[in-house]
Amino acid sequence: xxxxxxxxxxxxxxxxxxxxxxxxxxxxxxxxxxxxxxxxxxxxxxxxxxxxxxxxxxxxxxxxxxxxxxxxxxxxxxxxxxxxxxxxxxxxxxxxxxxxxxxxxxxxxxxxxxxxxxxxxxxxxxxxxxxxxxxxxxxxxxxxxxxxxxxxxxxxxxxxxxxxxxxxxxxxxxxxxxxxxxxxxxxxxxxxxxxxxxxxxxxxxxxxxxxxxxxxxxxxxxxxxxxxxxxxxxxxxxxxxxxxxxxxxxxxxxxxxxxxxxxxxxxxxxxxxxxxxxxxxxxxxxxxxxxxxxxxxxxxxxxxxxxxxxxxxxxxxxxxxxxxxxxxxxxxxxxxxxxxxxxxxxxxxxxxxxxxxxxxxxxxxxxxxxxxxxxxxxxxxxxxxxxxxxxxxxxxxxxxxxxxxxxxxxxxxxxxxxxxxxxxxxxxxxxxxxxxxxxxxxxxxxxxxxxxxxxxxxxxxxxxxxxxxxxxxxxxxxxxxxxxxxxxxxxxxxxxxxxxxxxxxxxxxxxxxxxxxxxxxxxxxxxxxxxxxxxxxxxxxxxxxxxxxxxxxxxxxxxxxxxxxxxxxxxxxxxxxxxxxxxxxxxxxxxxxxxxxxxxxxxxxxxxxxxxxxxxxxxxxxxxxxxxxxxxxxxxxxxxxxxxx
Amino acid sequence: xxxxxxxxxxxxxxxxxxxxxxxxxxxxxxxxxxxxxxxxxxxxxxxxxxxxxxxxxxxxxxxxxxxxxxxxxxxxxxxxxxxxxxxxxxxxxxxxxxxxx
Numbered sequence: 001x002x003x004x005x006x007x008x009x010x011x012x013x014x015x016x017x018x019x020x021x022x023x024x025x026x027x028x029x030x031x032x033x034x035x036x037x038x039x040x041x042x043x044x045x046x047x048x049x050x051x052x053x054x055x056x057x058x059x060x061x062x063x064x065x066x067x068x069x070x071x072x073x074x075x076x077x078x079x080x081x082x083x084x085x086x087x088x089x090x091x092x093x094x095x096x097x098x099x100x101x102x103x104x105x106x107x108x109x110x111x112x113x114x115x116x117x118x119x120x121x122x123x124x125x126x127x128x129x130x131x132x133x134x135x136x137x138x139x140x141x142x143x144x145x146x147x148x149x150x151x152x153x154x155x156x157x158x159x160x161x162x163x164x165x166x167x168x169x170x171x172x173x174x175x176x177x178x179x180x181x182x183x184x185x186x187x188x189x190x191x192x193x194x195x196x197x198x199x200x201x202x203x204x205x206x207x208x209x210x211x212x213x214x215x216x217x218x219x220x221x222x223x224x225x226x227x228x229x230x231x232x233x234x235x236x237x238x239x240x241x242x243x244x245x246x247x248x249x250x251x252x253x254x255x256x257x258x259x260x261x262x263x264x265x266x267x268x269x270x271x272x273x274x275x276x277x278x279x280x281x282x283x284x285x286x287x288x289x290x291x292x293x294x295x296x297x298x299x300x301x302x303x304x305x306x307x308x309x310x311x312x313x314x315x316x317x318x319x320x321x322x323x324x325x326x327x328x329x330x331x332x333x334x335x336x337x338x339x340x341x342x343x344x345x346x347x348x349x350x351x352x353x354x355x356x357x358x359x360x361x362x363x364x365x366x367x368x369x370x371x372x373x374x375x376x377x378x379x380x381x382x383x384x385x386x387x388x389x390x391x392x393x394x395x396x397x398x399x400x401x402x403x404x405x406x407x408x409x410x411x412x413x414x415x416x417x418x419x420x421x422x423x424x425x426x427x428x429x430x431x432x433x434x435x436x437x438x439x440x441x442x443x444x445x446x447x448x449x450x451x452x453x454x455x456x457x458x459x460x461x462x463x464x465x466x467x468x469x470x471x472x473x474x475x476x477x478x479x480x481x482x483x484x485x486x487x488x489x490x491x492x493x494x495x496x497x498x499x500x501x502x503x504x505x506x507x508x509x510x511x512x513x514x515x516x517x518x519x520x521x522x523x524x525x526x527x528x529x530x531x532x533x534x535x536x537x538x539x540x541x542x543x544x545x546x547x548x549x550x551x552x553x554x555x556x557x558x559x560x561x562x563x564x565x566x567x568x569x570x571x572x573x574x575x576x577x578x579x580x581x582x583x584x585x586x587x588x589x590x591x592x593x594x595x596x597x598x599x600x601x602x603x604x605x606x607x608x609x610x611x612x613x614x615x616x617x618x619x620x621x622x623x624x625x626x627x628x629x630x631x632x633x634x635x636x637x638x639x640x641x642x643x644x645x
Numbered sequence: 646x647x648x649x650x651x652x653x654x655x656x657x658x659x660x661x662x663x664x665x666x667x668x669x670x671x672x673x674x675x676x677x678x679x680x681x682x683x684x685x686x687x688x689x690x691x692x693x694x695x696x697x698x699x700x701x702x703x704x705x706x707x708x709x710x711x712x713x714x715x716x717x718x719x720x721x722x723x724x725x726x727x728x729x730x731x732x733x734x735x736x737x738x739x740x741x742x743x744x745x746x
Contacts, residue, residue, distance in 0.1 A: 618742065618745055619741075619742025622669050625668055625669055626669055629669075
């Protein structure tokens with residue numbers, strides 16, 4: 001029995017059990033909900049999957065670099081002619097790395113959710129979705145072919161939909177869930193067309209058949225095919241990973257419960273696009289224009305989302321736009337040809353962004369669902385564990401050495417500099433903005449006057465006079481673990497002392513044939529690091545200078561940025577304006593008149609010709625006789641004519 | 646004396662034409678019936694003529710078939726006519742146009 005099956009089986013078993021647990025007449029200690037038993041079950045399943053992943057990883061480490069990839073076929077799903085699509089698991093360094101942080105971070109967040117979701121009437125349903133999500137995500141990364149991976153891809157999309165709209169009684173949550181789902185359909189369209197193209201070109205979906213010969217250097221791919229496949233897969237990736245131009249669902253996805261934002265919309269699901277690009281590296285290698293497109297989409301998204309994050313007042317929306325921006329860095333690293341840099345940043349981001357979201361969740365929890373940063377402030381005295389955790393996440397995200405974000409972002413920036421100094425410049429500007437908006441957030445939430453106090457006074461009876469309270473241990477334990485990971489995680493791929501574990505671990509997945517290695521000069525690296533640090537410190541200082549004393553600074557918060565460049569409003573206006581008018585015209589003019597008219601016209605033609613034709617049936621014998629006689633005469637005439645000629 | 650065959654054929658054609666015209670222009674069902682008989686016998690005449698011309702007895706055999714069928718047809722037709730006269734006095738063919746479209 002291979003432990004890789006366990007990684008998939010445990011979350012699936014948990015999801016199925018929780019799906020039916022809702023029918024059982026079990027009552028937990030807290031009212032009618034199965035609180036907290038289903039949460040503990042889900043946590044046990046996810047952490048069990050993590051243990052199994054570690055086990056698989058340890059087995060792999062014991063093997064030689066080339067023997068770390070194995071293919072486990074569960075059963076053949078579609079046997080049609082020459083096409084065999086399997087439910088198969090591909091265990092290789094890339095998929096196991098992803099599984100490690102999906103199940104690891106996922107387990108911590110499930111544990112945290114037990115405290116966060118306490119007392120929710122749909123407690124059980126929440127943990128069903130979490131386990132179903134982890135299952136879909138490990139299927140996505142462990143699948144040994146694109147089609148099976150696509151199933152996981154759709155599965156995480158479904159779970160995301162269910163969790164964004166978890167509180168579907170709220171209209172905004174239902175709308176946000178719909179928006180996330182519809183936006184992702186656009187990307188799925190690209191993914192599916194890529195699958196069709198792949199089938200036409202390779203006749204297979206298996207990674208071993210499609211990618212194997214390419215990465216081994218045995219085969220090449222025409223640039224046109226490679227570019228088409230790259231761009232279509234990229235369309236899928238930008239929708240799932242919330243990159244330009246399909247980023248707009250992610251900020252709205254913050255309508256979901258905060259642990260969901262941490263797990264799905266920061267740490268794991270949104271990195272599926274990063275995974276897809278990394279997995280398809282052998283195809284992308286043959287498309288130079290595809291690589292440039294990926295790099296520029298990443299850089300543009302990073303900068304674009306960072307500008308919006310500077311002007312949001314919702315504590316979670318700041319982090320959401322920050323996530324979009326940071327995934328931009330990952331995509332930039334991949335587009336620059338340094339896949340392990342992008343993946344390094346993905347893993348580090350999973351640590352510190354999950355930490356930030358969970359800390360934000362603890363803040364929201366402490367203030368009884370208050371999310372507006374303008375109504376917070378002064379919380380550092382009250383939240384003794386959350387505050388330092390948030391500060392660690394803040395320093396890591398702002399790329400202040402020696403925290404996680406600095407090292408991974410620096411690796412990405414070095415790769416970008418090697419690709420093009422322009423890409424690097426965009427990345428550095430974004431780094432400054434990142435430090436600035438995170439400083440603004442920290443000051444608004446934890447420093448200054450306690451603005452929540454007068455809010456509750458203004459609310460009167462509805463207010464909560466009790467001071468903010470620290471979260472229960474189920475919530476603070478994950479914070480502590482993730483804090484440690486955010487401080488020390490960078491050692492997984494430190495650029496000195498032979499500590500570049502991730503680089504070496506991923507080397508068999510990205511051989512030189514498809515990812516030519518390049519070395520950035522050590523002196524250049526120093527300069528890049530120093531410049532990035534200087535810019536980050538400048539961002540922090542300007543943030544402190546701007547927000548230390550004042551809460552409202554309209555000059556620094558232009559409406560255009562607070563509204564996200566009016567992209568959503570623009571789309572809404574376009575859809576409800578010209579598009580709706582066109583649709584209405586099509587419906588009333590083209591459909592009602594042209595389409596319906598032609599169908600009705602044909603029917604009317606048949607009826608009218610029948611009405612006219614029946615007149616020749618007079619009922620008089622002599623008319624029929626005349627007809628018969630005339631007919632016979634015509635035939636005779638014809639025969640005589642032929643006989644004569 | 647030997648009457649040329651063409652005369653028989655011309656006579657038959659004239660008889661057929663008289664019958665056909667009568668069928669088309671008369672309204673009395675009984676007269677129309679007689680016209681039909683006239684046309685049948687015109688055809689019989691051509692059969693016999695051609696049988697003589699071609700020395701083929703097949704034409705004369707056909708005439709017997711036509712006579713038998715005509716006799717049967719007379720039975721059916723007359724019974725229809727009798728039924729018509731029972732329903733209404735002095736019925737003409739134009740009175741029965743139940744199949745008018």
